[in-house]
Amino acid sequence: MSFRKRNTAITRSVNSDKAPTPSAASAPGVRTSPLTGNLTISTGCSSLDSLLAAHAGLVLGNSLLIEESGTTDYSGVLLKLFAAEGIVQQQHVHVVGVGEGWGRELPGLVEEKSSRQEDRESKSKGNVVTNADDKAAADRMKIAWRYERLGQHGESKRDTTLSRASLSQEPPSEQSLSEASAQSQSTFCHTFDLAKRLIPPSESFPIKHIPIPSPSKPSSTSFLLPILDTVSSSLLSSSPTVPHRLIIPTLLSPFSYPALASSPSHLIPFLHGLRALMRAHPNRLTVLLSLPLSLYPRTSGLVRLIETLCDGVLELQPFPHEVGAVDTGTGKGKDEEKPQGLLKVYKLPIFSERGGGAGRGVGEGGEDLAFVLSRRKFRIVLFDLPPVDGEEGQDGGAKDLEF
Structure with a gap:
């Protein structure tokens, strides 16, 4: 015979002493992808973040x-932006070689x-900036003292009751204020x-340089595996909520x-x-x-294997020197920054693994992309060829065809 009280829900006992596991989503510089919900970090270039298949960043x-043909080093700028973003976000940055x-x-x-500085600029342009207290005092002097208590013209009773109710509420807690800030x-x-040049915000997250091991004796294992051991030990000894960024510039460069x-x-x-280590710490x-394509072209089998083992593949194709001044035809004038080359997207993280083509992830209809490197910034833009000379008349209209 059961002595259990009726009409009571049977609940499972939960260990309240167990602490919640920390999540990397609460770390600074990390947010969820609007496409798949994966955790993403920024590459330091906003146009490159928006290019990565609507993830709005690089998925952890x-x-x-990033492949690059020619003797230029435009890819090095993206790698330095990636490292600078990690340092500003106080994340672990590892650089190899x-x-x-x-x-x-x-x-x-x-x-x-x-x-x-804004006040000085506004005063130089003739816009006089006055203090808010002085302006309120000047308005108060225009109103007679006996009409001052009646409030401003057009103020309803509902507004006054709402303001009183808001004042009577309890002030927000310090925790909510800290979260909001x-x-x-x-x-x-x-x-x-x-x-x-970047000034690190704190010395607790410096760049960790990993040297390339030198091959000693012929062995069955790769002499590059100690690089993975260094990164793995850093992952195990650091906080589980702080992301790690591993940067490998100019892979296989003879220098x-x-x-x-x-x-x-x-x-x-x-x-x-390296791929197994990323899957172990997703x-x-x-x-x-x-990767420099001038030394290792994409037609070789080794580069094809490297692309297969990477989740995303981009290629920078710089223009020749005489083609570097090509106008994009956007009509922004001669002072517009000229692109230095084309950007090709061959593979995107997660998007390509699920069967999506790179063209649909890049833009509507798969437009051609170009990159612009100015003195101060690096950005990715759409590339359109200008109209051929002679297609338009002198008045700007279409030229009539003669038969």
Whole structure:
């Protein structure tokens, strides 16, 4: 016979002493993708964030390969923007194969105009800025003292009751104020100035330089695997909520890598281990690589294997010197910044794995893209060829065809 009281819900006991597991979504500089809900971080370039298949950033746990043909180093600018964004967001940044001088060349933040500078500019233009208290005092003097208590003209009783009710409510707590200030101050993608140099906000998150191991004796394992061991130990010893950014500039470049690194027996196990490490930490690790196509063309089987093991693949195709002044035909005038080359999208993180084409993820109808590198910023724009000379008449209209 059961002695359980009737009409009572049977609940499962929950261990209240168990602490909630921290989530990487609460870390600064991390937000969810509007397309898939994955956690994303910014690349430091807002136009590149919007290009990554509507994720509005680079998805954590994925890699992005930037290929570049020619002897230029436009991809190095994107890598430095990626590192600068991680330092500003106080995230862990690892760089492979470069010295400390590479970190001193990171672009600085764009300084916002202070209130004093804005006041000086407004006064120079003839706009006199008066103090709010002085203006209110001047308006109060225009109203007689016996009509001052009646309120302003057109103020209804409902407005006064609402204002009294709002004053009678309890003030917000300190926790809600701190959360609101944190949300207002948090920025997903900062604006950088390539003409300036970055000053780290704190010394607790410096750039960690990982040297390239030297091959000692012939062995069955890759000599590049100690790089993964360094990153793995840093992931295990750091906070589980702070993302890590791994940057590999100019992969397989003879200036940094030994000739044995281009061997598939050493490179492919390293890329497989890097992919496995990202899948083991899907909400903490992101990798950005660059590859010089002038040394390793896309027609080779080695580059095809590298592209297969990367989640996203982009290519920068710089224009020749004589074509660098091509007008995009947007009609913004001669002072418009000219593109330095084309941008090709071959593969996008998550989007390509689900069967989507790169053209639909790039733009409506798969337009041609170009990149513009000015003295202060790097951005991605649409590329349109200007009309051929002679297609338009002198009056700007269409030229009549003669038969």
